[in-house]
Amino acid sequence: MMRSWVESANSADCPFPLNNLPYGVFSVGDSDEGRCGVAIGEMILDLTRLEEDGHISLGEHPVFDCESWNDFMELGADIWAEFRVWLIESLGEGSEKAVTFADYLVARADATMHLPLEVMEYTDFYAGKNHAFNVGSIFRGPENALPPNWLSIPIGYNGRASSVVVSGTDVRRPLGQLKGPNDDLPRFGASQRFDLELEFGAIVGRASDDMISVQQADDAIFGYVILNDWSARDIQAWEYQPLGPFQAKATATTISPWIVTKAALEPFRTSTPERERELLPYLREPGPMSYDIALEVALAPEGKAATTISRTNYDRLYYSAAQQLCHHTTSGCPMNVGDLLGSGTISGPTKDSRGSLLELSWSGQEPVKLDTGEERSFLEDGDTLTLRANARGDGYTIGFGDCVGKVLPANDIPDWAKE
Amino acid sequence: MMRSWVESANSADCPFPLNNLPYGVFSVGDSDEGRCGVAIGEMILDLTRLEEDGHISLGEHPVFDCESWNDFMELGADIWAEFRVWLIESLGEGSEKAVTFADYLVARADATMHLPLEVMEYTDFYAGKNHAFNVGSIFRGPENALPPNWLSIPIGYNGRASSVVVSGTDVRRPLGQLKGPNDDLPRFGASQRFDLELEFGAIVGRASDDMISVQQADDAIFGYVILNDWSARDIQAWEYQPLGPFQAKATATTISPWIVTKAALEPFRTSTPERERELLPYLREPGPMSYDIALEVALAPEGKAATTISRTNYDRLYYSAAQQLCHHTTSGCPMNVGDLLGSGTISGPTKDSRGSLLELSWSGQEPVKLDTGEERSFLEDGDTLTLRANARGDGYTIGFGDCVGKVLPANDIPDWAKE
16 A cells, blocks of 8 residues: 555555546536546545646646536546546655645545546446346346347447436436336336346547547546446336336436545456457457456445345456447447446346346346335335445555445426326 | 528538538637527628627627637527528628628638537437337347337437547447356457447427427427437447436437527428327427438448448437427426437338447348448547538438538557456
């Protein structure tokens, strides 16, 4: 562990030691204007104010005067690396900057977190093999579980960037068209099978206009967040053929507030699982491009204690974010700084490592038992979900900040939409 | 027809009479900086310069100093209407502004057109029943052609906003994973079944956070463009199950350069086709929300004359753009100013009114004969496609400007992607 003059950063359990230095956007007090900051221990270093006061100068124009990290990402990987070195020096134990910079620290407990980036476009992948197999087994039986293309393509679809919200934002149960298997016709109502998906998000930090390799794709990734891809299973079941999920996934996608940089995760690099079918050359990884990051999901009914309902690891993903991004560019699709790539649900091989209630309750056949004595097949109003991620190093922890969302009851159906 | 002091606007065949007044972004001379303008006859009225010189003042801040119509759209429907009245007065025959404003006219022939809006997010629908039936028949046979949800939902999926380009932009044949029906495994190569889709685009001019009605959706639409949703059928066939089209549709989507406002299309309102299944109340239209607009597609091989390969009408769409937008908001999906909604391919009931080569050539079984003597099952390198739209009024025409794109050969496969 690297030690900081910010004492709270030096505990082995602290999610934000000097080794981490994740990037976020926060506000304090009455102002809701977002400022760029880096988390260190229990504090946030206010980079916007440091830049205003001339302690940071990364170019001709200010970089931290906007409410996102997009401008910083635009500066490119060399500046990402240089700035991280400067931060580690400035916040390291014994730094001569301690006296001055102490005035630029804000307590995390006093801060409200905002989206750390302007999400340009949002793509969601389906890169977890256990998840794809489980979902396929539920709907089509285990013999037809995995689609024929699954072992060849990191399957993805475009999501809705406007629906991405930061941790702590309440999520309203969606309305939509619902049709049960025995119904002749659909009806319009509130989703009864509202679910979470435990995912990670990779943030694209470099634009591209043409196809890039897996290595170039890895180089283009700026950092990672935890991501909950809220999903209305009943809306999805009726709408998704033939063009994929649409309104089932458009209510909200929650991300954790801190972008953990690729640099901070470097010690935790590991390989994706062994290939079960040889990949086409363009998708082969030149080195380890996954990460060993422990993940867990906790569910708390309204006013009650939380139960951890799933524990798994990021390294279960069959396709890395770099493979996903490479594939995304094959057709010439332009990628932009601020694009967000959801990993797909990260389920492990065992029942207690499944990343969605659809899988955990096996589509409602085996409801999940909570420590409170209650059961859950899908989410109920008032439930709060907390997704956590931790990479454990030698005497230190790299945390992401919780990814939290509470389910609000559906809106009343408007009069003009009633039957 | 309303008459203008810009004489070229007063011909019955002119696509841009005073009745139209479509909005675009253009540049002239060596500058590639886009300026906002309105088309009138053979000319463009330079609104950016008019605003700079104090002849237009729509609020505290300039509206036309950016390279898009997004800021103007943000002003809201009352200003849209007032500004149109002001333009009609200013450009109308006998206007006292003629002397001054004549200096702000630029010949369309001298202008380079840019994207008229910043596309925030792009959604593509599948709202043409003949198209859905044709495509379903080709892939699943006529008895299973229409998916069970099709008569209940305006089926849509999220597309890639970064791939939207303005008319005149060349389009490079995409690379991707291809697997023929008799192949065991996919290979990586250039699409051999590259196609067009004749569509319309509706531009969302008002943001919403909650579900809106069909009437509110119609009110929120700012205007329309022609849209060509380039599609790689072979990439799509292998990738699209279970989550829908992804790289097959990510190469490019071309739109025509002028936004024709809803106000200009008002005289052409007509109803969507008769419902074959009663819609849920929220999707019922309170009045006519389609338009009578003649559409055609011309294909010109490299260096040769064009053949018109399809003629159809916008009113063939089963679901209006207002119904599409309403459905888009059901789950609480936030919509933003500058969102673009593709209509889906607009095919008529007859063979010569089909809106894609997939349908026109019936998946290659019945190649289309061109006037040059050549045949086409799918697009060949060097082919130029021109999509046109015209609404014909009493002695005048509302045109959209051509939606043009030429197919360039695929890029060479990079060494690291070769087998």
